[in-house]
Amino acid sequence: MKKYELLIAEKPTSAKKIAEALAEGKVSQEKNKKVTYFAFTHNGKEIVIASCLGHLYGLVEKEKNGWKYPTFSYEWKPIYEVQKRASQTKDFIDTLKKLAKNADDFTVCTDFDDEGTVLGLNAIRFACGQKDAHRMKFSTLTKKDLIASYQNKMKHMDWGQANAGLTRHELDWIYGINNSRALTLALKTAGMFKILSTGRVQGPALKIIVDKDREINKFKAETFWQIKLQGEVDKEPVLAWHEEGKFWEKQKAETIFKKTQGKKAIVSSVKKKEMTVLPPFPFDLTTLQTEAYRCFGISPKETMSITQGLYLNGYISYPRSSSNKLPVALDYKKIIQDLGKQSDYKALSAELLKKKMLKPNEGPKVDPAHPAVHATGELPKKMAEREAKVYDLIARRTLATFADPAVNELMKAEIDVNGENFIARGSVTKVSGWYTFYGAYAKEKDEELPPMNEGTEIKNPKIEQLEDQTKPPKRYTPASIIKELEKRNLGTKSTRSSIVDTLYQRQYVHEKSIEATKLGVAAIETLEKYCPEIIDERLTRHFEEETELIREEKRKPEEIIEEAKKELTKILANFKKHEKEIGQGLLLATKETRTELSAIAPCPLCKKGDLQIRYSPRFKSNFIGCSAYPNCKATFGLPQGLPKPTKNFCKECNFPEVLIIRQGKRPFNYCINKQCKLKEEWLKKQQEKQSKVKATSVDSEE
Incomplete structure (x- = not known):
């Protein structure tokens, strides 16, 4: 049998896409057990492409010692050996092993990020028996990009990225298993068995939510008063507020209220100014998740799932990007032309193509591996309702980024009522610019005031004194907590949504406006008292920064892992001293949370x-x-x-x-x-x- 190059993709869908893009003739579809792989030629070279099914290998405890902790003995094992639900991955591993025997060259073409690199490297090491491989790097699954990626493939794995990914996996494992065992066993000593989990990011994330709850609970509402003027100019409504805004003394508000009753309201000045509103930046993952939640109520985790599907179909670029830049190499004109082939974007595309120069309004964020999330211009086939919504959001954002700025005219009218100054504000769009391209997703709404000049009288003026109270801080939503985690450099763009999801699953939090359960509050209060290091975000952030230094090849993985083991040994020794007290602190809250959530x-x-x-x-x-x-x-x-x-x-x-x-x-x-x-x-x-x-x-x- 002829020798061939073996390409390893992340999933069956991407394997098929890559085969169809690179093949110069017919793609032969083959099968081993229940796994499909593809054979074809490219530039006269025989190529076979097979896929993983996500991660085929996972970290497991090497020497079983019950539920004892700390444990630092671990190894990579086929995932089907430790997870019953992953039994189908065995056929994928067996297929890679079989195909590797006759391959004389190997290329990894999984997603170009930490996770994709780790799963590709593990397939190369453990299934194929190789130490290294070529590496394809691409951000879209379009034919043009895939051919360019194959022709310019890296000679070796990106070892900075690979070692950073492997280190992050090891850190997550040793922190996750040891801290979760400690919490679970503490509860068991108090007489109840329930799996309790915490990890490097999960603990600090929960503390952020609990701290917000505390802030809300401590909040004391203050009463204030406002004075409102309503009237008309040419039968058009006018709304104005006293210039002081909020009155904290009732007597002062009442004095002004009485002073203005039954008096004429005359415009004393009118000022107008134009404000330029620049187009939005292209999407990075966090901003996309936030917008999808704002516009459609779609959770960050579901947005991640939807965008992954859109990417695999070639409709959008790689979604797990932290960049809001679109490099010139993307060929802006072709993307916009291709989007114009869809009826929804035809007129918008034509408008942009009239411009002498296409230049996106880019943000400051850079991702070394991928550009901002954007539509590729590939014509979508049938999409589910929520897929279509997210795709439309991305497509319109892509176009809006290239559009002209919008211009709003701001109007401020000062109205005199018996010596008291009231202010009416209005805003109207003078140049729609990018608002037209972003459509219903643009937040701007006109609040137009009727034409007024100095001396204009407000007809039928009605003065009201309103009593209100200050509002507590807003709770986090699934979208805003992810934004907060990004701001604090906790977790990665790929893991933040799953971390929040785990907090829900473990019954630490509930509700869409996220609120900690009694168990969540008790977990944080108990750990703060006896073992604060477990939930210290500074330690988590430190290891996140150290991992980035590994990517830049400025630190060695073994140094970071050794440091983490020492820190964890200290933390858990202190935990063991207070195991009984911690268990008692969690017991009542666990029972109350069960009742609360059911x-x-x-x-x-x-x-x-x-x-x-x-x-x-x-x-x-x-x-x-x-x-x-x-x-x-x-x-x-x-x-x-x-x-x-x-x-x-x-x-x-x-x-x-x-x-x-x-x-x-x-x-x-x-x-x-x-x-x-x-x-x-x-x-x-x-x-x-x-x-x-x-x-x-x-x-x-x-």
Whole structure:
């Protein structure tokens, strides 16, 4: 059999894309077990491309010693040996091993970031038995970029990136397993077993959220007063506020209020000025996640998943970028021309192509591996609703970046009422510029004032004195906490959303406006008291900075790992001294959190207990029961899916509703009342849908 070059991709989808881009003739699709790989020729050279399925190898404890800690003995093992759900990865490893035997050259073409490099290197080392390989570097899966990437591939792995990635994996493992074991065993000594986790970034992230809760709880509202003027000019409304804004003394506000009652309101001055608003920067991942949450309510984790799919289909560039720059090498004109082939962007593209020079409004952030996230111009095929929304956001942002600045005219009118000065402000768009390109996603809204001049009288003036209170700081959202973590240099662009997701899964936080649960608060309070180093963000940031020095080849991985082991040994020795106290501190909070997160509403039958979500080991399903059991035997069945409490009640029967979350489907509110009329209608519709599906299935078979 002829020798060939073996290319290793990150996922089957990208392997197929790369094969189709590089092949000069027909691509031969082959199979080993259940794994598909591809063979083709490029410049007369035989090439085979196979893929991983994400990470094929993971770090595991080398010498099993129960739940003892600290443990620093670990090794890389096939992931299927330690995770039951990863059993399918065995076929991928076996396929790489088989194909490696007849390969005389190896190239890694996984995503060009730490994670992609680590999984590609592990495949080369452990499955293929090689110490090094060529490395392709690309930011889009378009034919042009992939051909250029292959022709200009690096002779060796990027060892700075590889060692940084490997070090980060090792740091995460030794911190994660040891701290999580310590917390879990502390709780066990208090009489309860529940997996509690914390890690290098997870602990500091939770502390940031708890600190915000404390800030809100300590907040004391202050009363203030405002004086508002409403009137008309040429039948157009005018709204103005007293120039002092907030009055902290009621008597002063009342004096001015009385002074202005029934008096004429005359415009004393009008000032106008123009303000230029520059186009937005291209998207980096964090900004994209924040915008997707603002515009659509899509969580950062889901945005990550959606953009990964769009990237694999070739519609956008690599999403895990921290850059907001678009290098000239991208060929701006072609991207804009190609976007113009889509009806939604045809007019916008034509407008940009009239410009003598195309230049994006770039930001300061740089990513050494990838440009900012942008649309490639590839024509999308069918997309799901949320995919289409995120794609449209990215496409419009890409175009808006090249557009002209917008110009707003700001108007300030000062209005005299018996010697008291009121101010009305307005804003109107004079030049729409990039607003047109960004469409509904542009935040700017006109608040136009009617034409006024010095001496204009405000008709029908009405003066009001309003009482209000200062508001507490806002809680973090899933998007704003990621922004905060980035600001503090905690975690990486790829891991921050999963860290926040873990906090939800471990029941440390809940709600969309993120609030720490009793368990989350207790975990932080207990660790602050007995072991503050575990949640010290300075230590986490220190190792993040040290890892970057490894990337720049200024530090050696073994030095950083050794330093981390010494720090952790000290921390855990102190933890062990207080294990019992820590366990007691966590026990009550764990029980209270379980009740807090499963409680739905007061029981409508006995009126004494609370309805709670429970799990039946016998039937392996969730149901709702009353906390007053066995005195109250109220139970309610639930459909398949993950049930979550809501504060909603059924409009028909006033019974509580729960949110049912199903994988790959939209969540829905479910009334727990068996006799509810709306529920009967819902069940009937579901049965009709199933009947149609079955009928379609039978027709297709015939």
